[in-house]
Amino acid sequence: xxxxxxxxxxxxxxxxxxxxxxxxxxxxxxxxxxxxxxxxxxxxxxxxxxxxxxxxxxxxxxxxxxxxxxxxxxxxxxxxxxxxxxxxxxxxxxxxxxxxxxxxxxxxxxxxxxxxxxxxxxxxxxxxxxxxxxxxxxxxxxxxxxxxxxxxxxxxxxxxxxxxxxxxxxxxxxxxxxxxxxxxxxxxxxxxxxxxxxxxxxxxxxxxxxxxxxxxxxxxxxxxxxxxxxxxxxxxxxxxxxxxxxxxxxxxxxxxxxxxxxxxxxxxxxxxxxxxxxxxxxxxxxxxxxxxxxxxxxxxxxxxxxxxxxxxxxxxxxxxxxxxxxxx
Ligand code: SF4
Numbered sequence: 001x002x003x004x005x006x007x008x009x010x011x012x013x014x015x016x017x018x019x020x021x022x023x024x025x026x027x028x029x030x031x032x033x034x035x036x037x038x039x040x041x042x043x044x045x046x047x048x049x050x051x052x053x054x055x056x057x058x059x060x061x062x063x064x065x066x067x068x069x070x071x072x073x074x075x076x077x078x079x080x081x082x083x084x085x086x087x088x089x090x091x092x093x094x095x096x097x098x099x100x101x102x103x104x105x106x107x108x109x110x111x112x113x114x115x116x117x118x119x120x121x122x123x124x125x126x127x128x129x130x131x132x133x134x135x136x137x138x139x140x141x142x143x144x145x146x147x148x149x150x151x152x153x154x155x156x157x158x159x160x161x162x163x164x165x166x167x168x169x170x171x172x173x174x175x176x177x178x179x180x181x182x183x184x185x186x187x188x189x190x191x192x193x194x195x196x197x198x199x200x201x202x203x204x205x206x207x208x209x210x211x212x213x214x215x216x217x218x219x220x221x222x223x224x225x226x227x228x229x230x231x232x233x234x235x236x237x238x239x240x241x242x243x244x245x246x247x248x249x250x251x252x253x254x255x256x257x258x259x260x261x262x263x264x265x266x267x268x269x270x271x272x273x274x275x276x277x278x279x280x281x282x283x284x285x286x287x288x289x290x291x292x293x294x295x296x297x298x299x300x301x302x303x304x305x306x307x308x309x310x311x312x313x314x315x316x317x318x319x320x321x322x323x324x325x326x327x328x
Contacts, residue, residue, distance in 0.1 A: 017195030191220030
């Protein structure tokens with residue numbers, strides 16, 4: 001049976017791109033595994049610029065979104081990274097076996113550091129903390145996007161190096177493998193770039209029906225479809241991508257047929273999409289309302305998750321210290 005770990009940045013309320021690309025899959029993964037750990041990686045978030053009050057709000061909103069989206073504290077361990085100090089403890093241990101050159105070769109480091117005048121150390125050692133996140137729980141599978149595959153390779157390398165030095169006969173840490181599930185890459189509503197909060201082209205998972213329609217109505221469609229009588233190509237239309245994510249298969253067929261045959265206008269098409277989205281999003285919004293009605297609920301759930309995570313993490317660190325000569 002696999003042990004799963006995955007983390008998400010505390011970016012505030014989830015948008016439908018995060019939901020469809022990662023969290024919907026997490027909800028499925030929490031069933032039938034040995035253990036599933038989902039972590040709001042607030043320590044990783046410190047490597048970017050942020051306002052203190054804003055980070056506090058974004059952590060909380062992310063926790064609300066994840067619970068509303070269907071993560072069930074009875075089935076998975078959900079927690080804030082900073083509530084489990086063993087993440088940074090193990091990261092330091094791993095710093096002592098990780099060659100500097102490996103970190104400097106990481107594409108994300110090269111990309112981000114090239115845009116900064118003064119590069120902080122945390123940006124360089126970010127993937128070491130990621131390795132600690134995963135290996136602290138002996139996770140064997142990590143649901144990741146393709147942009148994180150290189151970091152996961154480094155986690156395996158760190159695991160191998162530590163095992164070779166401190167557990168040569170019987171590897172202590174596993175070599176975690178990526179779980180590359182079919183990721184739905186959603187373009188933003190502008191149809192120009194990936195859905196991203198910083199670009200302002202998203203739909204929030206908890207937005208109201210009216211707010212969603214305000215965004216859908218002017219959203220980009222097939223640019224070749226200028227008049228209602230012009231046949232469209234659904235495969236190049238972002239609205240059709242959303243239909244594929246939210247609408248029933250028979251609706252998708254009908255949408256594609258109406259589009260290619262110029263049998264309806266884009267506004268009619270978007271109205272059908274809005275209805276399909278409601279079917280998925282209404283229960284999520286309802287759960288969010290229930291969760292926020294009890295102010296202490298999120299704090300209690302996240303603390304229970306952290307408590308459970310700390311129990312496993314403490315045991316891992318005990319074993320690590322023993323193998324490294326750090327106990328009497
Ligand atoms: S009819 Fe629908 S799928 Fe076709 S271009 Fe318009 S919005 Fe896109």
